Amino acid sequence: MNAKRHVVIHPDLPATAAAIAARLITAVLDAQAARGQASIVLTGGTLGIASLKQVALCPAVGSVDWSRVNIYWGDERFLAADSPERNAVQAEVLLSVLDGHGLDRGRVHPMGSSDQYATPEEAAAGYAQLLAEEASHEGSVSLPIFDVLMLGMGPDSHVASLFPDHVGAAATGVNVLTVHDSPKPPPLRVSLSFEAINTARAVWLVVAGVDKAPAAGIVLGADTVSRERVPASGVSGTHGTWWLMDQAAAALL
Numbered sequence: 001m002n003a004k005r006h007v008v009i010h011p012d013l014p015a016t017a018a019a020i021a022a023r024l025i026t027a028v029l030d031a032q033a034a035r036g037q038a039s040i041v042l043t044g045g046t047l048g049i050a051s052l053k054q055v056a057l058c059p060a061v062g063s064v065d066w067s068r069v070n071i072y073w074g075d076e077r078f079l080a081a082d083s084p085e086r087n088a089v090q091a092e093v094l095l096s097v098l099d100g101h102g103l104d105r106g107r108v109h110p111m112g113s114s115d116q117y118a119t120p121e122e123a124a125a126g127y128a129q130l131l132a133e134e135a136s137h138e139g140s141v142s143l144p145i146f147d148v149l150m151l152g153m154g155p156d157s158h159v160a161s162l163f164p165d166h167v168g169a170a171a172t173g174v175n176v177l178t179v180h181d182s183p184k185p186p187p188l189r190v191s192l193s194f195e196a197i198n199t200a201r202a203v204w205l206v207v208a209g210v211d212k213a214p215a216a217g218i219v220l221g222a223d224t225v226s227r228e229r230v231p232a233s234g235v236s237g238t239h240g241t242w243w244l245m246d247q248a249a250a251a252l253l
Helices: 013-035 045-057 059-063 092-101 120-133 210-221
Strands: 005-010 038-042 069-073 075-077 148-151 176-179 189-192 202-207 240-246
Touching: 005 013, 013 038, 013 045, 013 059, 013 148, 013 202, 013 240, 045 059, 045 092, 045 202, 059 092, 120 176, 120 189, 210 240
Parallel strands: 005 240, 038 069, 038 148, 148 202, 202 240
Antiparallel strands: 075 189, 176 189
């Protein structure tokens, strides 16, 4: 197994969500201690949103200076801004609580919606421009430094909106891309690319449920897997990749 890959298994989804929440608060505190601010990329999905709920409930939530936290998303559904299917809307379970802890909404950066942009291409271009304007990355990459980038994984091994044998999984030379005819509804999406994801210091794959076990087994059990066929195999953080899983998802490891 890759030396930078770490697998952490918890008993069930609630325990995994609570552990992810504690880990996220610690990571934000560490980043702020090192660089004065922190930048995190959130994900949706059952475990992703459950983890955000646990951050909101964690007694240590008030220990973070949330006015110095930048928040982004790894992908989004190209729907109206208030659609309950959007990851940014679901994340309000945490963000609305953080408002009471000094969250600077000017540092919260959802991807564009269908009532802001005419096409997902325009939304992707807008997000790429925002990321470039926020860029603080070492070197020439036009991206912020992502301290933690969270990703869910589908039963088909997709991450963000990068699906197996789909155009997004093969895209190069862009940080933000559009997805048409998504295998998972809705059909129009905006997503970070592999190239953008893999600039993150730490990538966390948050995975729960027995339906994820076959894909997890393939990614974690094989030495070489094509990211176009198995997208979850193609993500890695520059400082490490963490698989934060429940026992059901880890059943085939």
